[in-house]
Amino acid sequence: MTDQATPRGDERGFTLIELVIAIAVIGILSAVAIIGISGLQAKSKTASCNATADSAATASAVYSANNDKYPANFKELTDAGLLSLPNGVTGTGTTLTGKGWTVTMTYPKAGNPPTFTGCP
Numbered sequence: 001m002t003d004q005a006t007p008r009g010d011e012r013g014f015t016l017i018e019l020v021i022a023i024a025v026i027g028i029l030s031a032v033a034i035i036g037i038s039g040l041q042a043k044s045k046t047a048s049c050n051a052t053a054d055s056a057a058t059a060s061a062v063y064s065a066n067n068d069k070y071p072a073n074f075k076e077l078t079d080a081g082l083l084s085l086p087n088g089v090t091g092t093g094t095t096l097t098g099k100g101w102t103v104t105m106t107y108p109k110a111g112n113p114p115t116f117t118g119c120p
Contacts, residue, residue: 049101049119052089056096056103056116059083070114074105
């Protein structure tokens with residue numbers, strides 16, 4: 001009869017401690033990756049907002065050169081074909097809204113070019 005309490009010398013495998021340590025290391029690496037990804041999402045929102053605001057400013061200058069006046073709202077820019085909004089960006093009056101940001105067109109002084117504010 002064999003004694004089942006004594007392990008055989010040729011059996012190999014991981015101990016419980018080794019498995020727990022491996023799982024802990026994977027958890028730590030996952031946490032670090034998630035934190036890094038969330039920072040990238042915030043940067044991408046800011047970049048998307050700034051790019052859209054810059055495009056609107058350029059389109060506004062071209063509109064002014066063509067029409068001898070500045071646009072009253074974003075619809076005038078899109079109708080003139082000067083501003084094309086990216087997917088997920090909507091324009092209502094003097095406001096553009098994207099995923100997590102809003103840009104507003106304001107006129108600081110009559111006859112001056114509009115300013116575009118609101119990027120995170």
